[in-house]
Amino acid sequence: MKILYGDEWRAFDLTGLSVGVLVPPDQAARIVPAVVGSARAVKVFQDSPVWVVPVAVPRVGPVVSLARLHLRMAVRDAWTRRLLTPGRFGSREVVVSPSYYRALEQPHCKLVAWPVYAIVEHGVRTAEGIEHRLDVLITANPLGKAKAA
Amino acid sequence: MTYDFDAMLQTIKDKQWSLADIEWDAPGAETMTDELRAKMQPFLADLVWIEHVGARGFASLARKAPTPVVREIYEYFHAEEQKHANAELALMKRWGMLDEDGSIPEPNINVKLAIKTLDAFGDSLPLSALATLIPLLECALDGALVKFLLDEVSDPVCHEVFRHINSDEARHITVDFQVLELIGAGPMHRLLVESASNLKPQVVLGLIVVFVPLINKMRDNIVAMGLPEQKLYNAVKRFRTIGGRGEYTHRIPAYHVLKAQAAMVIDRSHPYHRLLADPMVKVTSFVPARILGRPQTWVDEVTHEPVAS
Ligand SMILES: [Fe+2]
Ligand SMILES: [Fe+2]
Numbered sequence: 049m050k051i052l053y054g055d056e057w058r059a060f061d062l063t064g065l066s067v068g069v070l071v072p073p074d075q076a077a078r079i080v081p082a083v084v085g086s087a088r089a090v091k092v093f094q095d096s097p098v099w100v101v102p103v104a105v106p107r108v109g110p111v112v113s114l115a116r117l118h119l120r121m122a123v124r125d126a127w128t129r130r131l132l133t134p135g136r137f138g139s140r141e142v143v144v145s146p147s148y149y150r151a152l153e154q155p156h157c158k159l160v161a162w163p164v165y166a167i168v169e170h171g172v173r174t175a176e177g178i179e180h181r182l183d184v185l186i187t188a189n190p191l192g193k194a195k196a197a
Numbered sequence: 198m199t200y201d202f203d204a205m206l207q208t209i210k211d212k213q214w215s216l217a218d219i220e221w222d223a224p225g226a227e228t229m230t231d232e233l234r235a236k237m238q239p240f241l242a243d244l245v246w247i248e249h250v251g252a253r254g255f256a257s258l259a260r261k262a263p264t265p266v267v268r269e270i271y272e273y274f275h276a277e278e279q280k281h282a283n284a285e286l287a288l289m290k291r292w293g294m295l296d297e298d299g300s301i302p303e304p305n306i307n308v309k310l311a312i313k314t315l316d317a318f319g320d321s322l323p324l325s326a327l328a329t330l331i332p333l334l335e336c337a338l339d340g341a342l343v344k345f346l347l348d349e350v351s352d353p354v355c356h357e358v359f360r361h362i363n364s365d366e367a368r369h370i371t372v373d374f375q376v377l378e379l380i381g382a383g384p385m386h387r388l389l390v391e392s393a394s395n396l397k398p399q400v401v402l403g404l405i406v407v408f409v410p411l412i413n414k415m416r417d418n419i420v421a422m423g424l425p426e427q428k429l430y431n432a433v434k435r436f437r438t439i440g441g442r443g444e445y446t447h448r449i450p451a452y453h454v455l456k457a458q459a460a461m462v463i464d465r466s467h468p469y470h471r472l473l474a475d476p477m478v479k480v481t482s483f484v485p486a487r488i489l490g491r492p493q494t495w496v497d498e499v500t501h502e503p504v505a506s
Binding site: 066089125126127128130135136137162163165166171173174175176177178179180181 | 210213214215216217259260261262264265268272273276277279280283284316320493494495498500502503504505506
């Protein structure tokens with residue numbers, strides 16, 4: 049499994065590959081729609097969800113209502129919607145992305161909300177006991193590593 | 198009240214294991230005789246479903262955890278129960294207990310009703326009720342069902358798998374009761390208000406209709422397979438003992454309700470069975486599964502494959 053840090057994925061041809069995305073949610077909302085077109089399969093490893101709105105709104109009042117409505121309309125499956133709904137200790141962050149949910153809804157894209165506990169030679173191991181095999185893992189810059197060009 | 202949940206979370210992360218750590222083709226599968234296979238197949242199918250439904254219970258608990266660290270612990274427990282279901286399904290596969298496509302056997306109507314209830318009400322049940330129900334079920338699972346399985350089956354791979362599972366379960370039970378202490382130490386009025394306000398009569402009735410026959414059917418099935426009733430008795434005693442050791446747990450109303458309920462369930466001569474539980478097993482057996490509709494998609498997530506591509 050090849051590991052791509054930070055923005056390295058932009059310069060990498062993902063065509064036909066099985067790709068894992070293990071990054072904070074604001075980055076996932078940016079990366080997943082960009083890679084879902086070329087990759088053969090995408091697994092999005094989610095730590096905890098944030099609210100997503102399709103367009104920027106002033107940070108007042110009904111932003112969570114809008115995010116809820118967006119989720120309700122964009123994601124068909126009730127259990128997936130639950131996985132994408134922030135809990136009471138969830139982050140207050142709101143991410144703007146018109147295409148994140150649509151990307152997640154692609155049949156070859158899968159949201160994995162189980163906790164990731166190890167990155168191994170051929171994939172990612174999550175706490176439900178399964179090793180998710182991947183060709184490429186896109187993840188955040190490791191601490192101390194300079195931002196890749 | 199100084200339990201260190203942070204240290205526990207770290208231990209949980211350190212102790213993670215994977216189905217890929219187990220050598221599923223190792224020798225020993227031949228110890229499963231035809232006779233034992235026929236006897237254990239329905240037992241294991243029930244066990245997989247209990248773990249799977251237990252996982253869903255932790256998913257609801259995670260939503261209402263009292264602190265962010267406890268929430269993260271519950272998220273791991275949600276995953277670990279799923280791992281137990283996956284590993285037990287893999288054992289079933291190893292022993293030739295699954296059909297061609299390797300999928301989990303259909304659950305009985307009472308399990309289906311429980312799934313439906315968790316989907317509909319799970320996230321809105323009061324924390325104290327759910328947080329009390331789970332350790333009771335874990336004591337029963339750990340103390341009675343798993344011990345029974347390990348007494349009956351000698352396959353070394355099974356024993357290896359259950360060394361992992363039992364070590365997970367020891368942590369589950371520790372945390373379950375420490376959370377009860379945390380809840381019980383809260384203000385009394387909150388405990389009462391929380392239990393009273395969320396428990397609308399129709400929800401209470403729903404819970405009785407679903408869980409009374411579910412537990413009883415399982416109880417009788419398992420005793421019929423040869424589980425000594427003494428083991429059930431010990432499991433409930435353990436729930437009482439650990440709960441009784443706590444300083445604040447006894448302040449939780451749900452703890453007393455479930456303790457009394459459990460005592461009736463294990464005593465087959467108690468009128469509870471004749472008057473309530475047995476008739477309800479009978480009534481629910483007439484419920485056609487199709488009126489429940491499709492369950493949510495989490496029920497499709499169990500797999501015996503250690504590796505997913
Ligand atoms: Fe378990
Ligand atoms: Fe457990």
